[in-house]
Amino acid sequence: MGYGPSGVKAGKPRKVVLVLSGGLDSTVLAHRLRAEGCDLTMLSFNYGQSHRRELEFAWRTAARVGGVHRVVNLGTIADLLSGSSLTDSAVATPDGHYSDASMRATVVPNRNAIMLDVAVAHAVAIGAVAVAYGAHAGDHPIYPDCRPSFVAAYEQMVRVANQGFLDPDFAVLTPFITMHKSEVVAEGARLGVPFADTWSCYRGGARHCGTCGTCVERREAFSVANVADPTEYKVG
Template identity: 65%
Template sequence: MDTKSSSSQRRAVVLLSGGLDSAVLAYRLSAAGWRLTTLTFNYGQTHRREIQYAWRTAAALSGVTHRVVNLGDITDLLAGSALTDSAVAIPDGHYTDTSMRATVVPNRTAIMLGIATAHAIATHAQAVAFGGRAADPTIHPDHRPEFVTAYERATRAGNDGYLHPDFRLLTPFTDSTKADIVAEGVTLRVPFADTWSCYKGRAWHCAACGACVARREAFFVAGVPDPTEYEQP
């Protein structure tokens, strides 16, 4: 589906993490005329900074309904990830490092998409959207086209007769790099300083974890000034 054609009647449920990619996605869809409900998930993250920044993104967009979904009760079921288990250290380094596997939350995207799809059915929305990139390293198989295709097929089979006739799972950044997304965000005037990427959740971005390294690299490659406040070495 072409997310750039406009229609004020179209409605989408967007996964809004508080990060850079999902912020640009929300701005893209809003600019294209979609009526948005944005969902942010509290799944027991070791910090809540990204939830605060998701509120900032949603508040900056006109006509957006924003909801925080509390999944805190499932945290114990997601043990073993550095993002949900305080006993697991958050690794520093690049996303391509094997150590970054420690930051994967089991089945997180499918859990969130399932809830977003249920809400889309309840509100008669035509789409669910998330900012997954196949250009992500292999530690994120739930961003690959194979997953997106399989999930949409399963969703149609499991909700036959209930989904909106025009329902689509929108993943417009599948073939994009993070630098591509930064470049598009500049065009859309996304306030990047109001997004959060760091895994550590301190006062400023740590500049060392995989998410920070990827963020800094994206701005550099895109040739865009990075407004992020990083901790000084």
């Protein structure tokens, strides 16, 4: 038996738990896993972030691709995660590019590990063969929990922590981890992803602000991929 493009072993019950933020990357990943025939359970998280706009778009994606979707309420942990502009109202959301040092203000400590822990626990409970999240190469400069070294170490920890309860081929799937955002956009275009139904902006207004780190990266990705950007930006 071989493996599908996203890493799910062929011939297995293809039940996958996906961390779905409502952003572009996890939405494209949802469409890709569905196209590969996976049985999706999608978990979105309220972790006390400064806005909930992304969760609205997660619901749209879940309704479109089909499968189970649940929003996990971790809102009470926000007070424990101070120092990030995403969880702490005292920290301003910076403008710029992910390569800028100012983007450190957007790091939520251990966020992906927290979400993945919940996703793995649920995966074990329902007999899923994998968990997945949409980390990509553009995240590497500023987000440690989006790097290959984190994924490898985390997967090993999962195997130890759940020894005797995991499927032998259980995997943490990050098929975009060596891809740049423009490549993710190109993949989404190939799959027919409705990009207008994704949310990236850190500021959570009626429209994307156009200047925060995720907006800058989003605009750049569509331009490099030569794919029409349907996003309405407040600036530019």
